[in-house]
Amino acid sequence: MNLFAQLPSVDRLLSDPAVTALIDIHGRVVVTQLVRTVLAGTRESVRSGTPLPDTASLIARIGADATALATPRLRPVYNLTGTVLHTNLGRAPLPEEAVAALITAARNPCALEYDIESGGRGDRDDIVNDLLCELTGAEAATVVNNNAAAVFLLLNTLAQRKEVIVSRGELIEIGGAFRVPDIMKRAGAKLVEVGTTNRTHLKDFSEALTPRTAMLMKIHASNYAIQGFIHAVPENELAALAHERGLPFVVDLGSGTLTDLERWGLPHEPTPRENIAAGADLVTFSGDKLLGGPQAGLLVGRKELIAKIKKNPLKRALRVGKLTLAALEAVLRLYRDPDRLHERLTALHQLTRPEAQIRAAAERLLPPVQLALAALPVNVEIVALRSQIGSGSLPVDRLPSAGIAIRPQGRKSGVLHRIEAALRGLPRPVIGRIDEGALLLDLRCLAAHEEAEFAANLAGFACS
Numbered sequence: 001m002n003l004f005a006q007l008p009s010v011d012r013l014l015s016d017p018a019v020t021a022l023i024d025i026h027g028r029v030v031v032t033q034l035v036r037t038v039l040a041g042t043r044e045s046v047r048s049g050t051p052l053p054d055t056a057s058l059i060a061r062i063g064a065d066a067t068a069l070a071t072p073r074l075r076p077v078y079n080l081t082g083t084v085l086h087t088n089l090g091r092a093p094l095p096e097e098a099v100a101a102l103i104t105a106a107r108n109p110c111a112l113e114y115d116i117e118s119g120g121r122g123d124r125d126d127i128v129n130d131l132l133c134e135l136t137g138a139e140a141a142t143v144v145n146n147n148a149a150a151v152f153l154l155l156n157t158l159a160q161r162k163e164v165i166v167s168r169g170e171l172i173e174i175g176g177a178f179r180v181p182d183i184m185k186r187a188g189a190k191l192v193e194v195g196t197t198n199r200t201h202l203k204d205f206s207e208a209l210t211p212r213t214a215m216l217m218k219i220h221a222s223n224y225a226i227q228g229f230i231h232a233v234p235e236n237e238l239a240a241l242a243h244e245r246g247l248p249f250v251v252d253l254g255s256g257t258l259t260d261l262e263r264w265g266l267p268h269e270p271t272p273r274e275n276i277a278a279g280a281d282l283v284t285f286s287g288d289k290l291l292g293g294p295q296a297g298l299l300v301g302r303k304e305l306i307a308k309i310k311k312n313p314l315k316r317a318l319r320v321g322k323l324t325l326a327a328l329e330a331v332l333r334l335y336r337d338p339d340r341l342h343e344r345l346t347a348l349h350q351l352t353r354p355e356a357q358i359r360a361a362a363e364r365l366l367p368p369v370q371l372a373l374a375a376l377p378v379n380v381e382i383v384a385l386r387s388q389i390g391s392g393s394l395p396v397d398r399l400p401s402a403g404i405a406i407r408p409q410g411r412k413s414g415v416l417h418r419i420e421a422a423l424r425g426l427p428r429p430v431i432g433r434i435d436e437g438a439l440l441l442d443l444r445c446l447a448a449h450e451e452a453e454f455a456a457n458l459a460g461f462a463c464s
Contacts (some may be wrong), residue, residue: 003052004043010035018059026066034065040132049264077429078454082401082442084350085390091288091295091430092347096292097334098327105326108312112322114172117183125310127325131332136272136283139298141289142310143328144318148183150284150297151252155187157312158248158305159445162214167200167232168193170219180252189214199231202241209245218280220270239279248281256285256298264342266399272300281305286431287324290389292347293331293431294324350445351399352387357382359402361443361451368455369404369441376419376463377409387444399444407438416461422463430457 013019013035023031024042038061042356046052085091115122144150164184171180184191194204205216242249257269272283282305287296336345342348362382370380383405386398408415413453418440423430432441
């Protein structure tokens, strides 16, 4: 009890100039609670035999706790994993045009559902409808919060209590244990599997048709690829069969791009325009993957089907807000200028970045990384790497890249995990990957203008 009496009171700590400065930054209510919490924790520690800290140590702890409390949970990081569209790191970074549009929409009232020309109520989908139709060849479009929602909404609207025919080899599971059969069940549709895992033919679809069939559906492979003795029914043949029976043909692209990636040396990825031209009545795809925009689920296709989907009461529950639409509109406008798209669309710029340019960045950044790790038993060197696109897109394809490898000297493999944790603990966390006995920092996604900041960030590196 005599030790406890030596602790400063709450009021005394609150009147200390250093704590007063904290109040100016964080507010009296927050700092007062932190003072009480630190004092209570100190009493418990003293009871356990810990020496009584001095006042300066208490204030330092209060300041550290205040800083931690004020630090946003949604923090920017350096993505050096080698996965460009990293689901856990927010997928596609937005281009500057989208960031500017988002800020403008956030600061101001916007004509979200207001028709300026007529002065009456508008439709928020109109903000991007014409752009999506122009870029895909569709008659109409609508937007929801992600592609899973888009698939769910169209199934619930057009196939509730009816059958949907899908090739067995396309019944995918993606991140977070999201499975196509589960979403169909929740949407009220009955899944009818046809064919085999590796080979499905048109007759498999034809023989599965019944009076209860609502649609034929094709799902683009995501997160995996089947190679070897395979066969999939072409989109135009499925569309012809569906239309012959008076049914819609629907394609879920998952990660959708609006342009031919081959012009920049990337592998081909099917586009909504290609599927619409092949006869698809509805196509769904994501806004935040290969498209390079904000998280959104896009549905494009026949006007009457889009109209039915928009009348579903669930559409309101799944709709997007003005910030998403502002960013999406700005990104879609970039596609009108395909010659400069790879320079202006951040995700595409990262995907098409030349290996030589990345290696040059590694040469510039090797010295500060070596300096930060100089006291540790590791070797640090530049290595050739292979990046991946990510988010299920082109899962077997790799992009030539370069970066920095950190390898332990001798058998001290545990040091890599300590370094990896210390990098995550920097003011701006650095996220790499441990692979084949090395901590790899793939520099594909580190922009040239970020290099000086990245090097300065390493000054806070501390590894025990």
